[in-house]
Amino acid sequence: MKGEAMKFHLLIFMIFLVNLASASSSPSVIIVGAGMSGISAAKKLHDEGIKDFIILEATSWIGGRIHKTEFGGYVVEKGANWLHGAEGPLKNPMYEIAKQIKLKSFYSDFSNVSYNTYKQDGILCLGTKMVIPILVLGNSTHISPKGIKKVVTEVDYSKRGKVTIKTEDGKVYTGQAVILSPSIGVLQSDLITFKPQLPFWKRRAINEFSIGVYTKIFLKFPKKFWPTGKGTEFFYYVHERRGYYAIWQQLEMEHPGANIMFVTVTDDESKRIEAQPDEKTKAEAMKVLRKIFGDDIPDATDIMIPRWYSDRLYRGTFTNWPVGYSIEKHNNLKAPVGNVFFTGEHTHAELFGYADGAYYAGASTANEVNKLLKKKMSPSLRSLSLTSGRADGKRRPLLYLLLSLPRNEQLENPFFSNCLYLYWWM
Structure with missing residues (x-):
């Protein structure tokens, strides 16, 4: 077990440095963010045999809102450092990893x-x-590779089977899919522009969720x-x-x-x-x-004083489920739009606000991307025909049926948006 845990951390180090330093600017998958969910997604893709991906991290460290620093000659944690669920039948995976590698705690x-x-x-x-x-975690390994500061400012998913990412330093990356792992606070800000604009149901789900400051x-x-x-x-x-x-x-x-x-x-x-x-x-x-x-x-x-709220790359610390926010809206929050996938602790319906929620969310999103790339399943559509049968034996395009829905149902329905996207390019 200890060997597996060490393998996990060495793999993180290898994946991040090798892919960032030498990967093509046209990989299969682009992962935005090297926090817990982004790294978890990368590991899952790697385990599934998809190694043609890059990670774009806006800061100079790996870990996102888990970030140790030196203060007064000692190491302290600016962000998340408590592991809840250390006891009981279902243990926090972070606790298991910490125990296996004998992390000071x-x-x-x-x-x-x-x-x-x-x-x-x-x-x-x-x-x-x-x-x-x-x-409480103690002195964990801090990885701070040089040249990581890649602040994503634009996500263009307007072309068939391709997503183009632009960064603040003028670099352009193109892939078949992108996994976005920034905090919900960043998604609510104007840091990242989407082309075309995200559909109404997606923007509403993002803007009505809540992020706290700790x-x-x-x-x-x-x-x-x-x-x-x-x-x-x-x-x-x-x-x-x-x-x-x-x-x-x-x-x-x-x-x-x-x-x-x-x-x-x-x-x-x-x-x-x-x-x-x-x-x-x-x-x-x-x-x-x-x-x-x-x-x-x-x-x-x-x-x-850490300033998580003022930092444009975080805009808060962890999410809270607002009163009146439905599970349907949360499903919309984590649903992909075309080949743009969303992950992070805010996308986990039960463990939102926790690092293990980010860990599980990243792996789950990677599974969806893996299915897309291997053409086993379309993003969020499962096995659906793009036509609908009629009593007269003729077949009517599903897009026609979707457009016949009341306008409010079209706007609220991710099924409609993704069908429209796929129909347009087929």
Whole structure:
């Protein structure tokens, strides 16, 4: 099992570097994004014998919203670093991979968190004990190849059996199909232009889904002034403003002697903090800490604030299923348009918002592309005739029948859009 896990990671490294550096500009498949879903799609294609593909990644690292960095002389994770589902009959595949390659990890100790909750004036609240085992990943391998920064700005799927991708640096790539794995926040922005414009049902499904913002504000101090030991890893701060510097975690378990802690804010507070200077944020955080631990604690010597919402290549951290958003709309969200396929954690109906959702979604999308390339199945149409029988024995084009549908049904129906696309080119 360990050998298989190592093979998985070595394959990721090999696929990314070799395909990016030496692949043709006219591959069978173009994968946009080297986050979890993009890499998972690439691995699945490779396993199925499709090796003529390239990955275009907009940043300088592999992993997307899983991104470690150095802070205060230690490695910390700016994005996703908790593995939920570490126990139970159906384990998170990320947990299995981490275990097989002996990745350094820790259990987050929430055992006394309700006892470590402070009111707005800094007074400790009384609570009840709670235990939530969540695995935290430690120092994972960071791959940062040079020359990766390929920001996709245009997807042209107007020609039969061909998709053309343009990047910000003027490069052009052409393939039989494209897998798009950017976040839903990017798809909702104007970063990528589609030619022709995506159909109404697709645009509606994209624009009505939701992406949240989750920000970890890291602070380093000259000395430790908070309690350590069992049951002290987390503490909460309750304020009249919802989510105001609410969830704190000290990193003594991961990095003994580092004197580092971070506070988590979300959504509106994240956006507010991203828009203001770091020094103002530090002053606000120190005011909260002094209410809890007293006025004589030292100022933080360093601060780091990831800005996921402001970053045009992410525009948020993970998706949320909005109230009233139907499963039919979600099916439209993940449905292909012609030879343009969509993947990512936002396309998984059950595990949206999680890295394992991205992992499964990437593999699933690769399967659909594989079926298309091997001509076993048309994208999202399964086995359908493009004509319809009549009682008089004559056959009427299916396009005619589709056009006879009420206009609102045409606009809402991905079946109509894909049939129209295929009919036009057959």
